[in-house]
Amino acid sequence: MLKREDIPNLISVLRIFMSIPVVWMLLEQQFGVALVLFAIAGISDGLDGYLAKHYGWQSQLGGLLDPLADKVLLISSYLTLAVIDVIPVWLVLLVVLRDLVIVTGALVYHFRVMELTAKPSIISKFNTFSQIILVLAVVLDRGLVGLPELLLESLIWLVMATTIASGVNYVWVWSRLAMAHQKEP
Numbered sequence: 001m002l003k004r005e006d007i008p009n010l011i012s013v014l015r016i017f018m019s020i021p022v023v024w025m026l027l028e029q030q031f032g033v034a035l036v037l038f039a040i041a042g043i044s045d046g047l048d049g050y051l052a053k054h055y056g057w058q059s060q061l062g063g064l065l066d067p068l069a070d071k072v073l074l075i076s077s078y079l080t081l082a083v084i085d086v087i088p089v090w091l092v093l094l095v096v097l098r099d100l101v102i103v104t105g106a107l108v109y110h111f112r113v114m115e116l117t118a119k120p121s122i123i124s125k126f127n128t129f130s131q132i133i134l135v136l137a138v139v140l141d142r143g144l145v146g147l148p149e150l151l152l153e154s155l156i157w158l159v160m161a162t163t164i165a166s167g168v169n170y171v172w173v174w175s176r177l178a179m180a181h182q183k184e185p
Contacts, residue, residue, distance in 0.1 A: 005057040011048035012065035015041050019076045026080040031143025038135060041073050067120075070128065071099060077135050086138050091156055095131065098167040105174050113178045123169050127162035134159050 018041045025034035048066060052058045075096060082092040120128075134155045141147040 004055070005059065008048035008052040008057050009059065009062050009065050011044050011051070012062065012069040015044050015048075015069040016065075016072050018044070019073045022073065023076050023080045026077065026084065026139070029084065029142070031139050035136070035139045035143055038073075038077065038139065042132065045070060074128070074131055074135070075099065078131070081135065081138060086142060087134070087156065091160060094160060094163050098163045101167055102170050105170060109174050109178060113181050121166065121169050121173070123162065124166040127159070127166040130155070130158050130162050 018037060022034055022037045022041065025031070025037060045066070048062075052062055052066075078087065078092045078095055081087045082089045137147055137152060137155055141152060
């Protein structure tokens, strides 16, 4: 039976499934519909976070589902936009590589050093924000309003820079924490 505390988790699961119609609409080049669906997914992200924090409905499962839902939506959108030649493949590879490095590092840290309490850094939050803005901008450009090429190129370079910076930041912080933990008696 569904409890109120499960509502944020259910919203996160629905956001994961929402990536399917977003990808489908992008592949069909129905950019207006994809933009609306992506916006709804974004609103759902804010809603589940609000409900979890405001009502104390936070859970360990929710702590995993929420970022997973964000990543599934973003990575599937990025892959699709590369397939239809809207964003560069090298950028998608960089974004995916960063996520793989972070997940691998987190797992190694968790199982080899100590339990990891994942907390996104400020640069990581800015990276996610810039990734979302890029998706919105290129979909908006293709579907509704032509945007200046310089703006789109700048967003691509911003995502590249923040992706590298946040990946390096995670490796640096976790490496230092692991070394400090090894030095403890």
